[in-house]
Amino acid sequence: MSGKPRLTYINGRGRMESIRWLLAAAGVEFEEVFLQTREQLLKLGQDGSLLFQQVPMVEIDGMKLVQTRAILNYIAGKYNLYGKDLKERALIDMYVEGMADLYDIIMNHDFKPANEKEKDLANIMDKATNRYLPVFEKVLKDHGHDFLVGNKLSKADVSLLENILWLEELKPDALAKFPLLQSFKARMSNMPNIKKFLQPGSAKKPLIQEKDIPNVMAIFH
Amino acid sequence: MAGKPKLHYTRGRGKMESIRWLLAAAGVEFEEEFIEKKEDLEKLRNDGSLLFQQVPMVEIDGMKMVQTRAILCYIAGKYNLYGKDLKERAWIDMYVEGTTDLMGMIMALPFQAADVKEKNIALITERATTRYFPVYEKALKDHGQDYLVGNKLSWADIHLLEAILMTEELKSDILSAFPLLQVSDHLISAWNVTHTFHCPALKAR
Numbered sequence: 001m002s003g004k005p006r007l008t009y010i011n012g013r014g015r016m017e018s019i020r021w022l023l024a025a026a027g028v029e030f031e032e033v034f035l036q037t038r039e040q041l042l043k044l045g046q047d048g049s050l051l052f053q054q055v056p057m058v059e060i061d062g063m064k065l066v067q068t069r070a071i072l073n074y075i076a077g078k079y080n081l082y083g084k085d086l087k088e089r090a091l092i093d094m095y096v097e098g099m100a101d102l103y104d105i106i107m108n109h110d111f112k113p114a115n116e117k118e119k120d121l122a123n124i125m126d127k128a129t130n131r132y133l134p135v136f137e138k139v140l141k142d143h144g145h146d147f148l149v150g151n152k153l154s155k156a157d158v159s160l161l162e163n164i165l166w167l168e169e170l171k172p173d174a175l176a177k178f179p180l181l182q183s184f185k186a187r188m189s190n191m192p193n194i195k196k197f198l199q200p201g202s203a204k205k206p207l208i209q210e211k212d213i214p215n216v217m218a219i220f221h
Numbered sequence: 222m223a224g225k226p227k228l229h230y231t232r233g234r235g236k237m238e239s240i241r242w243l244l245a246a247a248g249v250e251f252e253e254e255f256i257e258k259k260e261d262l263e264k265l266r267n268d269g270s271l272l273f274q275q276v277p278m279v280e281i282d283g284m285k286m287v288q289t290r291a292i293l294c295y296i297a298g299k300y301n302l303y304g305k306d307l308k309e310r311a312w313i314d315m316y317v318e319g320t321t322d323l324m325g326m327i328m329a330l331p332f333q334a335a336d337v338k339e340k341n342i343a344l345i346t347e348r349a350t351t352r353y354f355p356v357y358e359k360a361l362k363d364h365g366q367d368y369l370v371g372n373k374l375s376w377a378d379i380h381l382l383e384a385i386l387m388t389e390e391l392k393s394d395i396l397s398a399f400p401l402l403q404v405s406d407h408l409i410s411a412w413n414v415t416h417t418f419h420c421p422a423l424k425a426r
Contacts, residue, residue, distance in 0.1 A: 052319050052352055063311060069290070070314030077307045086298045090284060093291035098273045131273055 005030040005060040008044070010216055013205045014107065015068045016056045018162060020204065022072055024197035025158045026079035032203065038219050072096075076155040088150045095136070095148055095156040099163050102132045106166050110208050111217070121170060128167055133178050136160055140180040146187055153191075161188045169207060226251040226281040229265060235328065236289045237277045239321075239383060243293055246379040247300035293317075297376040309371045316357065316369055316377040320384040323353045327387050342391060349388050354399050357381055361401040 005023060009016035011034040023030050035041050035055065045053035051066045058065045061078075065071045076082040076092075083089045105124050112120045139148055148156045164185050167174040175182050188194055197204050208216065226244060230237035232255045244251050256262050256276065266274050272287045279286045282299075286292045297303040297313075304310045326345050330338050360369055369377045385402060388395045396403050 051315060051356055052322070061308070063308070065311060065315065067315050067318035070311055070318055073314050074307060074311040077310065086295060087282070087284070089298065090286060090291060090295045093294050094272060094286060094288050097288035097291050101273070135272055 004028075005058055006033060007031070008033045008035065008049075008057045008059075009055050010035050010219060011205070012208050012212070012216060014056075014216075017205060018068065018103070018159065019056060019058060019071050019075065021158050021162045021197070022075050022081065022155055024203065025153070025191075025193050026075065026081060027193045028075075028079065030203070035219060036215075041219055069100075072155060081153060081155045081158070083150055083154055084152075088154075091149045092154050092156045095139075096159050098132055098135065099156075099159045102128060102163055103159075103166075106163065106170070109170065111213060124167075125171055125174065128163075128174060129177065132163075133175070133181060136184075137178045137180050140184060146184075157184075157188060158194075161185060161194070225249075226279055228253045229256065229270075229278040229280075230276050231256050235277075239289065239324070239380060240277060240279060240292055240296070242379055242383050243296050243302070243376060246374075247296065247302060249296075249300065290321075293376065302374065302376045302379070304371055304375055305373075309375075312370045313375050313377040316360075317380045319353050319356060320377075320380045323349060324384050324387055327391065345388070346392055346395065349395055350398065353384075354396070354402060358399045358401050 005028065007016060007019065007030055009032070011032075020030075035044075041055065044050050044055075044057070049064055050057055051064070054066060056066065056068055056071060058071050060071075060074070065074060073082070083092050102124075105120075105127065109117070109120055109124060136148065143151075145151045147153055148160065160181075161184075164175065164181060175185065189198060196202060226249065228237060228240065228251055230253070241251075256265075262276070265271050265276070265278065270285050271278055272285070275287060277287065277289055277292060279292050281292075281295070286295060294303070304313050323345070326341065326348065330341060330345075333341060357369065361367075364372075366372045368374050369381065381402075385396065
């Protein structure tokens, strides 16, 4: 046994991608097990590996952790990406929860029927540019630091970068009105662990391809 | 200034109810400002009180906290309801996420058409009795202690109690196959009956 965390999910972003990002940012190598059929998922549920019969599941430190937020909180706590006290944690949690709401609509975009995609994208961009991105632009402006909370890298920064990059994949000029987020993105992308994660051949997953969508749906439904 | 936390939400349960429960269980008195009409919400938005233009919002310790989970995590941490270390916190987080998923399904019901609602009630019953409650029953059985994590009351127990009561409102005999959950139901209610029944927000069930 290697001792590295082991991630069980499909070979795609979904709800595991945030976890891959956070481990990568923390400089933690990990292994992955990819589910390809519904039968594999059901079997894992039956043998007691999945507390609520769902993935993501991460084997780490002798535990089989499930529930995305529980996993992210554990990793953040273990690798000092969760602030120095309760109040910093509160800020990090608020920012991350806001971004999780945005992430949900971004993540589901690929699964929308073709005739709804355009409207859905408009909704995502509306929420991003009017509700979420301005908040983080202002946070960075108000304190003038490189990171969102406590002048130190935290899971809030990793989550923000992840969302920014996915938004740009959907619409390349998503950050046009947000100069500080643009420089945040450049700075973060240059940090050694993250730079490595952004290179081809890393564990970072590409956008799902249209042809793979039916198979993913079949695994989960 | 009273120093008590102040909750901003509509008069109903919604996403604020778990926060009311946790504060009550921690023995913390709080005030509530109810949003009765759209103008009330607009006012909060316009004066910059809502980070993402949404409620719940809780004024606590000089912060205007938003996002239900962030608020719950802060209260749990502050009042020692979040375990003693990272691993206990991981278990509490996992258990709470499970009950959050279950309660989320129930909270969505009032907004659904009658036929969808009926189908979902059946689904909720199935999930409660095959996916969620067995997990908590087994946890209590395996360690034989009164509380889910670390032999001490935590956020996970309060959240489970809330989920149990909410599911019982849908189907009163939902715990029939879960003897240990029945006991914990009464145990925790008894433990904090003073606080719970002195809290007007929770009285209105």
